[in-house]
Amino acid sequence: MGVECFVTGGTGFIGQHLVAYLSAKGHTVRVLMRRPERLAALRDQVDNLGGSGARVFAVAGDLERDNLGLSHADREVLRHVRVIFHLGAHFAWGLSMESSRSVNVEGAKRVALLAAEQKSRLVMIGGYMLKNHEHLQRIGIDPRSPQLTNWPAVYRHVGGYEGSKLEAHFATLEVMSSLGGEITVVHPATVCGHSRTGHIVDGQPLVELIRNLVQGKLTAVPGTAEHWLPLVTVDYLVELVAVCAFDPAMAGQELLALDDQSPNLRALLAEAAKPLGIKSPRHHIPLRLLKWLLGIPPVARFLNSKPEALDFIQTTRFDTAALEQFANRHGITKPDIRQALQHTATFVNSYCLAQDKAR
Ligand SMILES: NC(=O)c1ccc[n+]([C@@H]2O[C@H](COP(=O)([O-])OP(=O)(O)OC[C@H]3O[C@@H](n4cnc5c(N)ncnc54)[C@H](OP(=O)(O)O)[C@@H]3O)[C@@H](O)[C@H]2O)c1
Structure with a gap:
């Protein structure tokens, strides 16, 4: 049966494939859009990617604004959402700490707050560097006590994009755990085109x-x-992300989406x-x-x-053993x-x- 989903970053590369996948499965997909006037183009693209554009709706807003800039009416509509997929991010090299933080960290915290407040499952897209513990240690992050991290030093070391993705991950986990929300995190490798x-x-x-x-x-x-x-194809990734969202055993879990081949x-x-x-x-x-x-x-x-x-x-x-087990359990084939x-x-x-x- 179709359920209500809310997707941030639904106009982006991974997002449009995820929206196509979810809508093809019969779900209603509401997409946070900075430019909602582009809904018709997004629906066409979703149809082209094998989804059902008619099941896709725009929610005007912006990750950088308080309460995501949602109107009162949209906020009410979103109360029916069962799963929130957070993919929205400023993805570029050479970003300053301020600008990457305001979208990627503050934006993620706002999405987490919304999910926790209304008891929607949050599925967050991180990145595979979060699963490279040696790298985290080298740049001064201890995943067991992230609150001790000197973030400005991390940003200087790895740049605005990666620094903000790392900070966003720990900040989101903190919001969800303090408010008792349900979260699943998927960490993709660099994303390859459709298989x-x-x-x-x-x-x-x-x-x-x-x-x-x-x-x-x-x-x-x-x-x-x-x-x-390390790579992962976009179609394998979105299937993993979507299936994770409806698997009760994945609440509170993280999944590395990386093709070891x-x-x-x-x-x-x-x-x-x-x-x-x-x-x-x-x-x-x-x-x-x-x-x-x-x-x-x-x-x-x-x-x-x-x-x-x-x-x-x-x-x-x-180590991709957990991914192989998850994919096997759900019959998801790796291209x-x-x-x-x-x-x-x-x-x-x-x-x-x-x-x-x-x-
Ligand atoms: N692609 C990869 O190789 C890769 C690997 C690991 C992790 N990831 C993560 O996966 C997620 C999606 O990546 P992607 O490659 O699909 O990125 P993308 O193509 O650059 O798409 C970014 C999305 O974020 C939205 N966005 C940016 N700033 C926003 C704001 N202020 N308010 C609302 N929406 C905003 C964009 O909307 P507009 O249409 O308005 O610009 C777009 O929909 C990101 O979190 C990224 O860090 C990607």
């Missing part, structure tokens, strides 16, 4: 990587043969290059050197990248990541890069 269509949205980190590859700016592989960029970075680039008939780099460049080079603004502009993006390329391996990468590269070349040429 069959390759659909992805410009601005995603993987699109930038493929763009650099096609434009011949990636002449060496960052890191070593052990370095990888993601190839190392060199093989990832080779896989993306294959369908495009282009060469991929074979030699490596040390990450430290590349980070240093990216600190030089003209180089960063030329390479179309920021030092922060390199933090996601790492050697750490993750072939190499094929998904090839489809994504083809999609990026046909749509995102074709648009670059048209400009």
Whole structure:
């Protein structure tokens, strides 16, 4: 039976796939929109992605405003919501601490408050760096006592986006536990396009990587043969997120959504290059050197990248046993990541890069 859902970030890449999935299952989906006049375009997109646009409704608001900027009428409508999916975030490199905090941390706390007040399950999208304990320790976060964290130092270390995502996670858990709310957190790896269509949205980190590859700016592989960029396809991710939300056993749990079959970075680039008939780099460049080079603004502009993006390329391996168990229990099949990468590269070349040429 369909239930009422509220989604923040429903116009974004992962969000539009989640809204399509939920609406296709018969749920009514209310989407927080800064520009509600774009509802018709969102409904069309949801239909294109296999969902039911007619079941999607706009809720005017903004994560940066008190009470999310909701009107009294919308606040009443939202009381019937059973699950709140929080995906909305300012996702970009080079953000200041102030601006990333005001959307990603304060916004997440506002969403948590709403969920706890009206006893809706909150499903929050974090990020896989929260499951890299060595990394957290290195940057000064002890997950057992996050209140002791020197956040300005963390932001200086990892940049506004990642710093705010880390802070938002602990701040949201704190709000939910102090108010007795029910929360499930899903931590995605870097998101790859749809496993069959390759659909992805410009601005995603993987699109930038493929763009650099096609434009011949990636002449060496960052890191070593052990370095990888853990991936998860958007369709596998949204199925996990949606199923989590209705599984009572997932209340209070966190799930790492990461495909441990993601190839190392060199093989990832080779896989993306294959369908495009282009060469991929074979030699490596040390990450430290590349980070240093990216600190030089003209180089960063030329390479179309920021030092922060390199933090996601790492050697750490993750334990995905809980994910495999969860997926098996619910009959969720993991797509072939190499094929998904090839489809994504083809999609990026046909749509995102074709648009670059048209400009
Ligand atoms: N993509 C990845 O590789 C990845 C990996 C790990 C975690 N995540 C997390 O997954 C979530 C979704 O990521 P995504 O890739 O789908 O991001 P995205 O495509 O950049 O979408 C961001 C969404 O947030 C909304 N938003 C931004 N600022 C807002 C504000 N002030 N008020 C209301 N809504 C606002 C945007 O709405 P507008 O349409 O109004 O701009 C958009 O719907 C984020 O929390 C991100 O940190 C992503």
